[in-house]
Amino acid sequence: MKQITKPATLIAAAGVVLGLAGTGSGASAADAESITWTKCEGTGLDPRQQCAAVDVPMDYSDPDGRKIQIAVSRLPSEKPSARRGALLLIPGGPGGVSLEDPSGKGQKLPQEVRDAYDLIGFAPRGMAPSSTAACGLESKDLALAKLPWPAPDGSVAETMTTARRIAGACARNGGELIRHISSANEARDLDRVRAALGESRISAWGDSYGSYVGSLYSQLFPHRTDRIVLDSNDNPDPTRVGRAWLAAFEVGVEDNFPEFAKWASRPGNPYRVARKAADVRPLFLRLAERLDREPLPWPGANPAELDGNVLRQTMLNSLYDPDDYPTLAQMILATRKGTVPPVPDAPSESMMQNAAAVGVGTLCNDVAWPRSVAHYQKGTDESRAEFPLTAGMPRGAMPCAAWPFTPKEPPVRITDDGPSNILLVQNVRDVATPLSGARELRRAFGDRAVMVTVNSTGHGAYLANGNACGDRTVSRFLATGERPDRDTYCA
Structure with a gap:
């Protein structure tokens, strides 16, 4: 099953506490619990994969208070005599x-890595089947291309109204749990999982948003880390956090759209939309503007019309992976003729409600967002002028602009304090986590990290949209601990 992508979740979507940010509230050997492994539910899984639940504090400033559960899966090492430890697969x-993932993308790992580690998957706090959060959002607020896309004229007034409605629903319906969903708490939960597994140190492969969680784990629990791979890396700016990730799309689209344009103008391509690559961008912009003025009915979709923002959101999603280029091309070809493509498959409403609640809780609890309409209008206007493909969306308002709660702790600042055991891998052209943001993370880690920059296109470098050189470098590090002496470029 294809993992939920960042657009779906970003757009769907005191003294004690200060002490937590510094110490991580780690789990000692005395905190370890015995795990009861059972057969996992679901289809298509490796029959050896096992599942369990780990109890963790809902509120780490009250570690003896209410507990919640984190669902965990494990695929044991395929060669016990070569086993080194456990490898956390941290999702986006x-x-x-x-x-x-132990039965899915974990099976793409080379044999020597699967021999060296138990592969560990999990559902973060709030996500089913862990203790689950939901906001009870109206169906229209789960629609494709809703928040934070502005109106066709660039106004953010309706966006702010939607942000207030979603924030209010989450505050009313999310219960106490939604107040404690955050990136730092996910990292703390992972240390409780490590302790429950009986591991003194743990390795990790964090992908996309998982690169940020992996970074926080490496900052909060440096003495608990073994070999850390951070793939497709988020900007760790502690003053902005999620706002910086959203803003990155305007750069990421500009980095990637030319690759789509070359593909979409190639002779012999059955989805060819223009004769020359230079013609694809103006064609896209004209179609988006026309659909802003004259949306097309789209029965069965949510919303039930295909407007300019639906086209733009489809572009954003399609640029994640060159294999998805046909989806955007088919929409361009259809709308140019005044028709619509088939309605795409969508996750179940319960899954979307769950992901939206966790997305909102994480983004809004990680850092306080500006609350002024004027702030978002100014940013949207500037973005629309400089980056017309994304029409101001990356600087728009999220529910966090109306979040009624204050973050319980300041964001964690990534520093160079800790062991040098981190390998970053990053594609040059990545729509969601562009190279510019990855370089900020690399600078923050200093001598703790080395970065492998891969001359490739798409989101997800290692064993996905990268190249053989990058894959070999990461696999060698996980299997043997051998890491390049300095930052490396994989052409």
């Missing part, structure tokens, strides 16, 4: 789950 999101 916020709102992603990696419970199936």
Whole structure:
């Protein structure tokens, strides 16, 4: 099953506490609990994969208070004599789950890595089947291309109204749990999982938003880390956090659209939309503007019309993976003729409600967002002028602009304090986590990290949209601990 992507979850979507940010509230050997492993539910899983639940504090400033459960999966090392430890598979999101990944993308790992580690998946706090959060959002607020896309004229007034409605629903319906969903708490939960597994140190492969969680784990629990791979990396700016990730799309689209344009103008391509690559961008902009003025009815879709923002959101989703280029091309070809493509498959409403709640809780609890309409209008206007493909969306308002709660702790600042055991891998052209943001994370880690920059296109570098050189470098590090002496470029 394809993992929930960042657009779906971003757009769907005191003294004690200060002490937590510094110490991580780690789990000692005395905190370890015995795990009861059972057969996992679901289809298509490796029959050896096992599942369990780990109890963790809902509120780490009250560690003896109410507990919640984190669902965990494990695929044991395929060669016990070569086993080194456990490898956490940290999912993207916020709102992603990696419970199936030991049987899924974990099987793409080379044999020597699967021999060296138990592969560990999990559902982050709030995500089913862990203790689950939901906001009870109206169906229209789960629609494709809703928040934070502005109106066709660039106004953010309706966006702010939607943000207030979603924030209010989450505050009313999310219960106490939604107040404690955050990236730092996900990292703390992972240390409780490590302790429950009986591991003194743990390795990790964090992908996309998982790269940020992996970074926080490495900052909060440096003495608990073994070999850490951070793939497709988020900007760790502690003053902005999720706002920086959203803003990155305007750069990421500009980095990637030319690759789509070359593909979409190639002779012999059955989805060819223009004769020259230079013609694809103006064609897209004309179609988006026309659909802003004259949306097309789209029965069965949510919303039930195909407007300019639906086209733009489809572009955003399609640029994640060159294999998805045909989806955007088919929409361009259809709308140019005044027709619509088939309605795409969508996750169940319960899954979307769950992912939206965790996405909202994470983004809004990680850091306080500006609350002024004027702030978002100014940013949207500037973005529309400089980056017309994304029409101002990356600087728009999220529910966090109306979040009624204050973050319980300041964001964690990534520093160079800790062991040098981190390998970053990053594609040059990545729509969601562009190279510019990855370089900020690399600078923050200093000598703790080395970065492998891969001359490739798409989101997800290692064993996905990268190249053989990057894959070999990461696999060698996980299997043997051998890491390049300095930052490396994989042409």
